[in-house]
Amino acid sequence: MTVTTLDSPVTRARWALADGWTVARRDLIHWANQPMTVVFGVVFPVVITLAFGYLFGGAVKVPDGADYFAFLMPGMYGMTMLFGLSSTMIAVATDASKGVTDRFRSMPMAPSAVLIGRAIADLLHSVVVLAGLLACGLAVGWRPATLSGTLGAVGLLLLLRFALLWAGMYLGLLTRDPGAVVAVQTLEFPIGFLSNAFVAPGTMPGWLGAVAEWNPLSSTVAAARELFGNPGWGGDSWVARHALPMAVVWPALITVVFFVLSVRRYQRLDR
Amino acid sequence: MSAVLAQGLRKSYGEKAALDGIDLDVRRGTVRGLLGPNGAGKSTAVRILTTLLRPSGGRAEVAGFDVTTQPRQVRRNIGLVGQHAAVDELLTGRQNLELFGRLCHLSAVQSRSRAAELLERFGLEHPGPAKEYSGGMRRRLDLAAGMILAPPVLFLDEPTTGLDPRSRAEVWRSVRELVSDGTTVLLTTQYLEEADQLADRVSVIDAGRVVAEGTPDELKSRIGGDQLDVVVRDPEHLERAAEIIGGVASGPVELDRDTRHVRGPVNERVRSLTEVLTALAAAGIEAEDVAVRRPTLDEVFLNLTEAGGVRP
Structure with missing residues (x-):
């Protein structure tokens, strides 16, 4: 039906975005067809938040004696971004194992649209989940100080999610097996615990606390606390004092590494 | 093109x-x-x-x-x-x-x-x-x-x-x-x-x-012509039936004891069928079923991939 012409780079870039949006729209139709999966995506972090806040919160000593929810909420926001790693991986691995990726690759669409579409859809999903969790935070008494700080914090959280997108894509393309996701899901909680999301690293054994301080999640969460105007975790190491720049450096580093790896992996599906 | x-x-x-x-x-x-x-x-x-x-x-x-x-x-x-x-x-x-x-x-x-x-x-x-x-x-x-x-x-x-x-x-x-x-x-x-x-x-x-x-x-047609396939009623008669079919077949005859089948490739389907039926009747062997059929692609396939002759 269509005649082939050699497209200019501009036309190709335009198609890459247009096709990427079409691929992303597929996820939006999933949400419309099965709204419960989106609802559950919001409910899960809310339940964990309530469990930590009300069940364990009383036993946790927050620096400066602040309310635990004020300390916990930015941690949970960061945790939710971390959970995105496995959801991206599941989506990519499922498409690869069921032949959907091959169908896309055999079609006259922009090849990069497969990855672009995944990135758009997963970021949109994270925005929805984060919005739900912010509402939950407000309901349990968490309060941000300023609007500009709030926007900055949300931006940094989504930046971490953006970085983890590429890690998820790489792992999904590497394994091409939705079953392998369990391994990553199992690791998400320990990685989250080994940070400042739930407790101050100062309360951990020395070397473990140091690892927790250098966890990229800790930088994002610490920067978010600072921008939200919430109580911090009271660390005074170099990485703790430079939370804001590190909340940009870590995601940038992860993005560069895994963007290159996943694009290469995708291109090498034809090997 | x-x-x-x-x-x-x-x-x-x-x-x-x-x-x-x-x-x-x-x-x-x-x-x-x-x-x-x-x-x-x-x-x-x-x-x-x-x-x-x-x-x-x-x-x-x-x-x-x-x-x-x-x-x-x-x-x-x-x-x-x-x-x-x-x-x-x-x-x-x-x-x-x-x-x-x-x-x-x-x-x-x-x-x-x-x-x-x-x-x-x-x-x-x-x-x-x-x-x-x-x-x-x-x-x-x-x-x-x-x-x-x-x-x-x-x-x-x-x-x-x-x-x-x-x-x-x-x-x-x-x-x-x-x-x-x-x-x-x-x-x-x-x-x-x-x-x-x-x-x-x-x-x-x-x-x-x-x-x-x-x-x-x-x-x-690469594995030869038609297959004549006879099912005998009495297993005792299998060997004798195989001899009779072997007399008209253009290649080796197969014999399956469990299903009482005797098979062999034949060139001229009608003449071979008549000869075999006459000979079986003369020998007092009762046939349960008689058929002449084209080989299946299955047989071709097994022949081509397993015969060894085609692989270098």
Whole structure:
């Protein structure tokens, strides 16, 4: 039906975005067809938040004696971004194992649209989940100080999610097996615990606390606390004092590494 | 003019050769069957021809475009229906086809009308998501998705694997319709009946090489003529019946004690049948069933891939 012409780079870039949006729209139709999966995506972090806040919160000593929810909420926001790693991986691995990726690759669409579409859809999903969790935070008494700080914090959280997108894509393309996701899901909680999301690293054994301080999640969460105007975790190491720049450096580093790896992996599906 | 042309196509993974120099020449508007056991290299060949895999050697053209240097042009001219029904199970049939239409760069209006057309043609007007479809419907949806652009060349990689006989017949009917519209089809299958039913010519593939090629009838005649098959009532009579059939057969006679079958190849079906029946009656051997039949493609296939004579 269509005649082939050699497209200019501009036309190709335009198609890459247009096709990427079409691929992303597929996820939006999933949400419309099965709204419960989106609802559950919001409910899960809310339940964990309530469990930590009300069940364990009383036993946790927050620096400066602040309310635990004020300390916990930015941690949970960061945790939710971390959970995105496995959801991206599941989506990519499922498409690869069921032949959907091959169908896309055999079609006259922009090849990069497969990855672009995944990135758009997963970021949109994270925005929805984060919005739900912010509402939950407000309901349990968490309060941000300023609007500009709030926007900055949300931006940094989504930046971490953006970085983890590429890690998820790489792992999904590497394994091409939705079953392998369990391994990553199992690791998400320990990685989250080994940070400042739930407790101050100062309360951990020395070397473990140091690892927790250098966890990229800790930088994002610490920067978010600072921008939200919430109580911090009271660390005074170099990485703790430079939370804001590190909340940009870590995601940038992860993005560069895994963007290159996943694009290469995708291109090498034809090997 | 060739719709698919492959010359010395090779694909190796380290030391292991998945394809070891395959030649194919599929004329426009015909159906070519690639027949072979699991791991013979059929899917590898299809994956190379549909630009999903890079060949390690040789060259291939599809619809006149080189698969390695002009992959985008190739993709505009092919449809691929893979081993899995590669449709989005959470989307309805209509949503799937509209999505694929958009990705083939049809406008929203074109995608909608093309989707409606294909849904009707393949009998897929079911309102729910594709995961509610039967196996046969899902494959037909997959087939419809491969037909969005009405491509001149369609690749079907084991299109009916895992389907029940009724669903298989449905898929076959759809494929025949496409062929009558002039689409060139390259089909891989492990089912010999499928190749027999659909293909104009068959390439038998084993261990990454084409071991035989021809029409289904030509291939069948390669292992000799008709088979005379007698079932005797009394197992005691098996040896004697085998001797009688051996007297008229043009090749070695097979004997199956469990099913009481005696088989042998014969050249002249009617004369051989009469002679054998007369001789059996004279010897007082009662036959439960007597038949003369063409060899099945199964027998051809086993003969070609296991006889040893064809492999280097």
